[in-house]
Amino acid sequence: MIRLAFMTRPGRHRRLVSTVFVSVMTIVAAGPSGAQEPDPLIKLDANSKFAVELILDSAKVEKLPTQPLMSRALEGIAKKADGKKIVDAVRKELGYLRTARSVLGGVPDDELTAAAGVIEVGAKPAQLAAFRTRHKDRNDLAAFTYWADLITRGVPPEDASSAIAKLWQDGADDATFYSLWKSVNSDILQGLNPGAALQNRIRESPGRAPTSKTPPEGPQEPKSL
């Protein structure tokens, strides 16, 4: 073990060492917790930063989530987007969140963000109305996510909206939405018209999620052993 010479001397040197040690430890201990978190928007020019902060304040006042707004700003910074473009994107996001809130009311932040994403890609606010009725133990994240993707891939917004809303009302689960999305996506990649791909697949899609334990009515074929 290394011992510095002044550490071995009695009296005031020990006190001096103790004082220095305590001071340093205090600084070190206070450092991480007392240090200011770096401003994530510091890389924005002053005008853009001010504009984004105003938008964030507006969201707070309206009790809208600020995380998706900040995320949109940080995404722009990471991708070296122009300050004006970043402000524009954050402002639009606030608008989508407002619209989604006005239709859906009080839903969890992540669902509100996903709903805003659907409006962003071209769905009409009224088409969100089907999701206003809340279902216990059901989460509409998957529905919103695949809905937004289908529109992004070229499925007409009306077709995508009515298909997703119908499935939701019929009680489809996440796996059903995923299966539909995967099939349509596959057809589109093979060259099928996006609208036609959705129409074809929605016909094959089960109208109701297989959650019912009631046996189907009508004659049943005997099981072969």
Next chain:
Amino acid sequence: MNERKVAKLVMTLALLVPAPRGLAAQLVSKVEAGQYSVSDGVLPLSAIRFAPTIQFELPRATFMARGAALLSDQQLQLADGIVSGTFTSPTVYGVRAEMIGNASRALDDRSLGTDQVDVQTRVHVLFHQHGGLWFGGGVARPWRVAVISSADVTDAGLWAKVGNAAAKFGGATMTATFTNFSFNKIASVHDTGSASLSCASIPSTMSSTSGGIRALFSEVSSGGACERQSRFGDLEGTLHWEWSTVELTAQTGYRFGDSYDVTADSRRWSSATATIWLTDRVAFVGGGGRQPALPLRGLPSRTFGMAGLELAFLPISKGAVPVSLPHAILVKSFEVRPGATGTQKIVIHVGGVETVDVMGDFSDWSPLTLVRRGRDLWELSVPVSPGMHRINVRVDGGPWMAPPGLPTVHGGYGGDVGLMIVGEDRSGH
């Protein structure tokens, strides 16, 4: 300033240096084990070779330690060991600088070894992402060999890449290099025809050596050797071809220099190695050929053959070829699996690239570098809260793109982003 004040100042400053936040470091390793046969008259004719490697990577620096041991006649013999550090600058307008430092020891019998420290800088220039060139220079300082001065090393190279591992006929990278060595070495007074012999400047610090130069040192002891300025250049061509799970590397070279510096058995050489990936982490490796003498290491030329297994995977050396590839088609798959509490393991399959990064709202859009776990397997565990997250991926510092297999939306900043759903107790798709 007295000793106490200096000590206090150093202690205080050392404690005040903040730990790097979000250090994107990764540790990778591999082990090779196999049968190795060689005919150089010094190493055992046939042995089992173990060659563990460990590498620590930072965004702009890589530190590596590697060793090799031979098991022959039930005795384990160290063959060589190296520690290495590489620092790279960001690529600006297709130009990248690199600094490499190595310290190594090579043992060509059970007791004697040669040491070397070398430092080299390189400048890489990329052309259209399918080719480029580099040039550089450095200094190598060997010990306990016939070379008794620092060696000036200059090198330049060209590379070109066609196709990629996923293409119908795979991808090939062709590299041509020329490396020039200039140094002073011990020569026998019986060497004639050399204009640069000096018989008055043999240093007295030489103590021991190995291999085929013992005779020379005997001459030194008896005043029968001279110091000689030596120079030779290696022209080398390499072809590396990858297709599916197969990799082939063939190398050939020619050494320029007069007959006093280049022995006949090191004038030409060639070798080939095949790697067949059995799984993401295990490969069969086989090969053979001839290697030239390495005067700076005191190693004679040798003919070798080897067959063995490679476990795990070491990333492509950043200093080797600054490969930068077209990006969009390379990412084969993307998965998110539940990890330890509160974390998700991001798993990406993409081959033939140096780095894979992701970023998203879960990282406040700061890039996170994945760790290479297999031939084309990249992983990273990262805290991600349940819910929907926007995510991008990139390879080799290229453009950000949506990972395959995820729903996507237009990002608003040019390019798509993926939408990743993370459940309470399950992964996203």
